[in-house]
Amino acid sequence: MAEYATHEVFNQPQPLVDYDLFATNRPLRDALRFNAPQLDTAPLQALGRLAGSAEYQQHARLANVHTPELHTHDRFGHRIDEVEFHPSYHALMKAAVAAGLHGTPWAGEGASPHVLRAAGFMLFTELEPSILCPISMTYAVTPALRSNAAVYRDWGPKLTSRGYDPRLVPWRDKPGVTMGMGMTEKQGGSDVRANTTHAEPDGNDDWGARYRVTGHKWFFSAPMCDAFLVLAQTASGLSCLFLPRVLPDGSRNALRIQRLKDKLGNKANASSEVEFQGATAWLVGEEGRGVPQILEMGTMTRLDCALGTSGLMRQALSIALNHTEQRSAFGKKLIEQPLMRNVLADLALESEAATALALRLARAFDQRGDAHEAVMARLLTPIAKFWICKRGSHFAQEAMECLGGNGYVEEGGEGIMARIYREMPLNSIWEGAGNIMALDLLRALRKADAAAALAQELAPAKGMHAALDRLAASLPARVEEMATEIEARRLAQDVALAVQAALLAQQAPGEVFAAFCDSRLAGNWGQAFGTLSAGSAFDTILARATPH
Structure with missing residues (x-):
């Protein structure tokens, strides 16, 4: 039987791939010259090439197609509360951390570190925005953590490290760590003063005043971060607490992931609902000064x-x-x-x-x-x-x-x-x-x-x-x-x-x-x-x- 060609494929554009996001962005370069004329843009040049590459565009696609999966228990029935990600997610996280997008301004590196980090954040967003959620939260919580000098002494260097390690192990066994935030609850949303999660005193140790936290969070993004700053009601009012996933003795904290959110977008990032069942946390700053x-x-x-x-x-x-x-x-x-x-x-x-x-x-x-x-x-x-x-x-x-x-x-x-x-x-x-x-x-x-x-x-x-x-x-x-x-x-x-x-x-x-x-x-x-x-x-x- 004869074969007939029905049509020829033409007038279909080639995709935008393997190009330099920084070199081709004149408005960004001019904005950098205006806001930080002495800035060394070499890191941005390297990031621009990486973010425009076919290899990393493929990672971005795969991380969004193969979305995070929640595993609440292992096959023996033990509670594990782990989120499994596609390898491309970890490749993207590794690249973002290596670029310092999570901690450059706090590492004391060079002039205009916030501007440098901002430009890098924009370039990486063009590649894949949703994995930047834990990156952004790590950037935001690091200065707040200084209000607990003992915790910051141990965690601060890890938070600015450019090493990415996704394992759920104690902070001391990792080259670098990430942090998230847990603020909103189902009844309050932006009105965090309506929070019902509460924390009871549980003595003191090397990290200061310790508490047991009971309650929930309605939006808890990036639950596989190494630790979180959370809001909970204490005797003096709403307070900020440092809550790690793995406790100093190596045991897992009582943070229970109930489910992952099925969102419109932001697919590569795991957003969740969680409960704290007497989870261990340490006070950051003054009690009652969480807001x-x-x-x-x-x-x-x-x-x-x-x-x-x-x-x-x-x-x-x-x-x-x-x-x-x-x-x-x-x-x-x-x-x-x-x-x-x-x-x-x-x-x-x-x-x-x-x-x-x-x-x-x-x-x-x-x-x-x-x-x-x-x-x-x-x-x-x-x-x-x-x-x-x-x-x-x-x-x-x-x-x-x-x-x-x-x-x-x-x-x-x-x-x-x-x-x-x-x-x-x-x-x-x-x-x-x-x-x-x-x-x-x-x-x-x-x-x-x-x-x-x-x-x-x-x-x-x-x-x-x-x-x-x-x-x-x-x-x-x-x-x-x-x-x-x-x-x-x-x-x-x-x-x-x-x-x-x-x-x-x-x-x-x-x-x-x-x-x-x-x-x-x-x-x-x-x-x-x-x-x-x-x-x-x-x-x-x-x-x-x-x-x-």
């Missing part, structure tokens, strides 16, 4: 939410540009079609503005000894978390649409877009959703001379665009009035846009700055991406954004 400590840790993880979404934006944009540069329709490459150029340029502006704001916040973390930077860290954390993360899902949907049906499927190189889309809402929800961030902004305005600090931040761009000048002039009065709660989201949005514009004025080409201000501030823009004015510098914007 201030968790707020400080939340500041660190909120920075990572802004960084993570910025990284996902960049990845989605890169995939969309790669696709449209190769795919033809109606006689032209998609990227040559006027409407598609508008969409891509609009996405490029959003991505660059997010990168600028996220790295500016990281610089504030590096310079907290400076009075202005301390205020900006407090002010920009909820603003960046709110605005960048809010834009993420809309951004991902529009980038997916650039690929058409190819972007909606899970397989192949362009299937990464579906994973990005499912991942995007997480950073907006985790560590405080939009309303929590807006309320946190109001608290920041009450505690610092925010109006003066904001005016100083915007001053370098004064006179460069009329719309920015008008917005900047209106903000001091709104900030000093501390806006009513019902207007807090609008204030967070406007401050974010003003700061993004001022940053672009200083670190991006004039055409990028002008297009951002014309669209976001002057109203020459619609209610969807792809509505820039015809006079925008599309060629400049797109050339700057291309990943090639």
